[in-house]
Amino acid sequence: MVNQLTNITDDPRISIASDEYDRIAVAKHYYRDDLGKVKYKNSYGRQQSRDLMSINVTKTAARRLSSIIFNEQCTVTIKDDQANDLVNAVFESNDFYNQYEEKLEEAIALGGGAIRPYVDNGEIKLAWINASQFYPLHSNKNEIDEAAIASQTTVTENGSNAYYTLLEFHQWNDDGSYHITNELYRSDSASSVGVQVPLDSLDEYKGLQPEVxxxxxxxxxxxxxxxxxxNNKRLDSPLGLGLVDNSKKIIDAINQTHDSFFWEVKMGQRRVVVPAEMLRPGASYGNDEVDQLRPPVFDDDENVFVQMYGDDEMKITDLTTPIRNDQYQQAMDFFLSEFENSIGLSQGTFTSTPSGIQTATEVVSNNSMTYQTRSSYLTQVDKQIKSLVVAILELMECGGLFDDGKARWSGDPEGVDINIDFADGVFTDKTTQFTQDSQAVTMGVMPKKxxxxxxxxxDEEQADQWLAELNEEQPEQDSNSFEETGNPVGDDDVGAE
Structure with missing residues (x-):
């Protein structure tokens, strides 16, 4: 029997509803700012179309969120020294810390994404998978531990395009073993997955095992x-929602407002009505133009004059209409404010507030919506990165995947202690932190180091050096002054007037 699929969700192993991926496809269009044409009728009643003059707020918001959630200053450390060195070597060779922020932006816009480590020529590589490529095999679980991953490739064959889709199924067997199945499909149409073909039909998949x-x-x-x-769109789905899913109407209102304002500016250019005789062109004789009757009064290059016929008493009249920029600005601010609330960003992220742009200190002290939203995202980011570390260590234990047949690490991947420092510089009020930590030192609940x-x-070595130098500079009787007061200069200056 020939295995043939129209949609990936037609595979019986995938139990998630196909409309979830219709939703993701819509989100991708908004993220790409691919919103189609605007249709309208011109002054003669003819149907016309033009590009929508939109603002890609989906991209802007996803970029803003990803930049405040994760940055390249993040560090991942593992208490097992060997595991720490191996994992960070994988991260460095794959440019993980720079790539993650960019891929996180896509995941926020579309509702999710995955990272899959794999072995290639004896090295562990990282494959980045967006929401439209990831298909959970079970939709009734909070934790996704079985999935299909799709990779599309377009090649030219005999002058036309052929579309190949590799489906990689990750499943657990009843005996606890982990089973990976690779299947390749070919189609002449981009809208269909097509018929299953041998893996070596494409050079890049030659040598790939059908089952492992x-x-x-x-x-x-x-x-x-x-x-x-x-996921309020489908309660039984384990997939997340993107920025568009609950904000589509607001985004449409923002784009319509901006589009209308653009065309008001375009149509609001200066227009003057003049008698037709004033714009009568001259007659041409040979290569020379000779004025006939009355010469043109205005420059030929001007596009702001409109002829008026049949009115002998017609005078030059300015028809330019004022541009309603204040009204459009108020409407835009209103919809942008609604968008900020919808996606969990503080007021003033895209609009100006009465107090102006907020500082990082104000963000923390006001317990702003952006700070809370960031904390929610960080929980999921922390979970993914820790799962990735465990997956990398799991691969390193599988010696059969490497050319020399030797495992790179041995131990319990789930038992390692993983610490992630997200470098919260933007959201940390350094002055407040210093004051609170000084009080903690005074109370004796925080070591000086x-x-x-x-x-x-x-680092620890530098802190020890500072403490050693401090002890050398201070009299022996004042050596505990910093511990007791939190004041590096000692007791003599405390309370001095």
Whole structure:
């Protein structure tokens, strides 16, 4: 029997509803700012079309969120030194810290995404999977531990395009082993997955095994990121929602307002009505133009004059209409404010507030919506990165995947202690932190070394050096003054007047 699919969700192993991917397809159009044409009738009643003069607020908002959630200063450390060195070597070779922020932007816009580590020529590589490529095999679980991953390739064959789709199924067997199935499909149409063909039909998949079974694994070999919040579009779906899914009408209102304002500016150019005789062109004789009757009064290049026929008493009249920029600005601010609320950003992110642009200190002290939203996203980011670390360590234990047949690491991947420092510089009020930590030192609940490391960005060795120099400079009887008062200069200056 020939295996043939129209849609990937037609495969019986995939139980998630196809309309979830229709929703993701709409989100992709908004993220690309591919919103089609605007149809209208001109002054003669003829149907016309033009590009929508839109603002890509989906891209802007996703970019803003990803930049405040994650940055390249993030560090991942593992208490197991060998595992720490191996994992960070993988991150460095794959430019993970720079790539993650960019891929996180896509995941926020579309509702989710995944990272899959794999072995290639003896090295572990990272494959980035967007929401439209990731298909959970079970839709009734909070944790996704089985999935199909789709990769599309377009090639030219005999002068026409052929579309290939590789489906990679990750499943658990009853005996606890981990089973990966690779299937390749070919179609002449981009709208159909097509018929299953041998894996070596494409050069890039030659040597790829149709089936691989791995033993000893406890976690899936992929790490999924889901945007925070419930999926109110389909309650039984484990997939997250993108920025567009609950904000589509607001985004449409923003784009319509901006489009209308653009055309008001275009149609609001200066227009003057003049008698037709004033614009009568001259007659041409040979290569020379000779004025006939009355010469043109205005420059030929001007496009702001309109002829008026049949009115002998017609005078030059200015028909220019004022542009309603204040009204459009108020309407735009209103819809942008609604968009900020809808996606969980503070007022003033895209619009100006009465108090102006907020500082990082104000963001923290006001417990702003952006700060809360960031915390929700960070929970999911933390979960994905830790799952990725575990998946990488799981791969390193599978010696059979490497050319020399030797495992790179041995241990319990799920038992390692993983710490992620997100470098919260933007959302950390350094002055408040310094004051609170000084009080903690005074109360005796924070060591001096930790105070120095936390507030002066010192490593442990540098902090020890600072403390040694401090002890050398201060009299022996004042050596505990910093511990007791949190004041590096000692007791003599405390309360001095």
């Amino acid at each position: 079974t791995l033993t000893g694994l406890k976690s899936p070999l992929f790490a999924y990121f889901k945007t925070p919040g419930a 930790r105070f120095l490391m936390r507030n002066f960005s010192l």
